[in-house]
Amino acid sequence: AQKITQTQPGMFVQEKEAVTLDCTYDTSDQSYGLFWYKQPSSGEMIFLIYQGSYDEQNATEGRYSLNFQKARKSANLVISASQLGDSAMYFCAMRANTGNQFYFGTGTSLTVIP
């Protein structure tokens, strides 16, 4: 069965500091994609970053990077130089080739403190 686990319901970080949001996954598929989405208080779901299971390099998108450890089945999101606008809910998600369905974690609420 496919499963995504986010164990941090809430996180706080000082402005300009880096923060890591944890995500572990479980799948028997060899080919899968890992995604992070941001949901600010306005409610929309914003795609942040993608990592393919066969990618050897960690994905990066601006201040976002994905720390992919395949053997540990973890896909942590690292946000560098946090900004007040980073305060939001963050969801980790996985999509396997089998079934093409997405699986979402329960989310982590990040608050950036000035």
Place this chain on the structure above:
Amino acid sequence: DAGVIQSPRHEVTEMGQEVTLRCKPISGHDYLFWYRQTMMRGLELLIYFNNNVPIDDSGMPEDRFSAKMPNASFSTLKIQPSEPRDSAVYFCASSATGADYGYTFGSGTRLTVV
């Protein structure tokens, strides 16, 4: 492309009334998903379509909920009769096939049943 378009953005209705939520996916995407988000339950997958065919509707709460996708550019989610516990944000998302492809979410419909 304009992205995934949902309407209405907000809907307030009285208990017992019929509610219809609408979604226009991104052109070329062959998967369409309906989600419901509440504080208590988080993101719940209600139903998803592939090439306009419903694939999995096991998340639909009960017979009061129904969804259709008459063509590749339009889908509806209907609740009849509506109840206060249906109050939530309903998201539509679309995607191309394959683990490499993430969701593109619509802006959501905030439904309030009074």
